[in-house]
Amino acid sequence: MKSIRQLVKHYPVQLLCSVFELPRSCYYAHLARRRHIDVRRVNLRSRVNELFNQSRGSAGSRSLVTMLRDEGVNVGRFRVRRLMKEQGLISKQPGSHAYKKATVERPDIPNVLDRKFTVAAPNKVWCGDITYIWAEGRWSYLAVVLDLYSRRVVGWAMSAKPDAELVVKALDRAYEMRGRPQGVLFHSDQGSQYGSRGFRQRLWRYRMIQSMSRRGNCYDNSPMERLSRSLKTEWVPTVGYMTTALAEQDIGRYLMQRYNWIRPHQHNGFVPPAVAEEKLNSVSGNC
Numbered sequence: 001m002k003s004i005r006q007l008v009k010h011y012p013v014q015l016l017c018s019v020f021e022l023p024r025s026c027y028y029a030h031l032a033r034r035r036h037i038d039v040r041r042v043n044l045r046s047r048v049n050e051l052f053n054q055s056r057g058s059a060g061s062r063s064l065v066t067m068l069r070d071e072g073v074n075v076g077r078f079r080v081r082r083l084m085k086e087q088g089l090i091s092k093q094p095g096s097h098a099y100k101k102a103t104v105e106r107p108d109i110p111n112v113l114d115r116k117f118t119v120a121a122p123n124k125v126w127c128g129d130i131t132y133i134w135a136e137g138r139w140s141y142l143a144v145v146l147d148l149y150s151r152r153v154v155g156w157a158m159s160a161k162p163d164a165e166l167v168v169k170a171l172d173r174a175y176e177m178r179g180r181p182q183g184v185l186f187h188s189d190q191g192s193q194y195g196s197r198g199f200r201q202r203l204w205r206y207r208m209i210q211s212m213s214r215r216g217n218c219y220d221n222s223p224m225e226r227l228s229r230s231l232k233t234e235w236v237p238t239v240g241y242m243t244t245a246l247a248e249q250d251i252g253r254y255l256m257q258r259y260n261w262i263r264p265h266q267h268n269g270f271v272p273p274a275v276a277e278e279k280l281n282s283v284s285g286n287c
Contacts, residue, residue, distance in 0.1 A: 153227070
């Protein structure tokens with residue numbers, strides 16, 4: 001067919017079809033099919049590409065289907081997967097981690113949470129952790145506070161030093177942002193920042209109960225480990241950031257906008273954390 005289309009400018013269609021032993025009806029049917037373009041499929045393919053790029057290559061077919069359905073597009077996972085394959089879109093997802101087992105426990109701050117990661121309501125259990133980000137040719141440190149109910153980020157802070165002031169700042173932001181809740185259980189690993197006098201005094205002022213993982217056991221704080229992995233594998237550039245200001249702006253956008261409001265979360269049945277909370281508030285308000 002391609003050869004006939006190229007030669008038809010110089011020779012009659014009847015002659016070319018006879019040479020290639022092809023009925024003219026087949027040739028004209030082929031032209032009709034080429035003229036017919038599936039506009040919906042073209043638009044869907046384009047939107048899949050846009051959403052994939054917005055996720056910086058982290059969204060897989062399941063996440064893309066969820067985001068498309070949130071936009072009112074009824075599409076199946078198989079079709080999205082096929083459109084991704086056509087465009088060479090391959091999701092970058094982290095592999096498994098080998099965590100160290102616990103060896104020594106800290107008796108003065110027990111593991112009150114004890115991996116009970118399913119929480120009945122917001123502002124009951126918060127988790128905290130520190131991770132590191134390469135920016136401006138050196139390490140910067142990020143402290144994040146997560147509400148375990150929907151895995152929503154409720155506070156964060158960045159600093160050039162991984163000290164107690166960093167985790168206190170993240171806690172202060174969370175406390176104010178969430179309306180100064182009382183009786184929250186705050187869980188973290190056994191980092192020195194979370195065991196410092198300044199941080200423990202802040203917890204006491206806010207009437208919060210402290211819980212700590214067993215030493216060397218990241219499974220005891222796995223929701224925070226998963227968040228840090230998602231941030232680094234899905235969002236942070238592999239070469240880091242040119243400036244710390246750019247790092248703060250970009251990471252803040254990921255945590256408070258994309259992670260909270262856009263990115264589907266498996267814990268919530270592939271509903272973003274902030275949306276899951278809004279649904280809870282809506283149901284509670286109607287009762």
